[in-house]
Amino acid sequence: MQHRETRALCKEKGIVVEAYSPLTHGKRLGDPTVAKIAKAIGKTPAQVLLRWGVEHGLVTLPKSTREARILENASIFDFTLDETAMNALDALDEGRATGWDPRDQD
Numbered sequence: 001m002q003h004r005e006t007r008a009l010c011k012e013k014g015i016v017v018e019a020y021s022p023l024t025h026g027k028r029l030g031d032p033t034v035a036k037i038a039k040a041i042g043k044t045p046a047q048v049l050l051r052w053g054v055e056h057g058l059v060t061l062p063k064s065t066r067e068a069r070i071l072e073n074a075s076i077f078d079f080t081l082d083e084t085a086m087n088a089l090d091a092l093d094e095g096r097a098t099g100w101d102p103r104d105q106d
Contacts, residue, residue, distance in 0.1 A: 004093070011057075019058040022050055033092060037085045044072060051076045052089045 010017050028034060029045040038045045046062070050073060053060040062073045081089070 017058050019053040019060045022053050022060040023062050031092065033088050037088065041079060043079060046073060047076050048081070051079065051081055052086065055081055055086060
């Protein structure tokens, strides 16, 4: 769900991209690759996904109404993902969207 071509164009034009639904409405929090990385670095899958977005220069605005999750989501600036983890996460792209897909607009 990375929309690499769109992100590349935005970068070229100096446009900041917001990661819409950076936690995939929770649908990828149980992904084995995400879980393995999270376990290895002592973080949650949500923190891994949010950090991935930050390391790609995306604005990540996760939605939560639970204080514990808000605090967890904010705790992503005390670690980084190494190249192996970033590559593994990059490889998870399925070319899908979690909400409306702008490519489907007339």
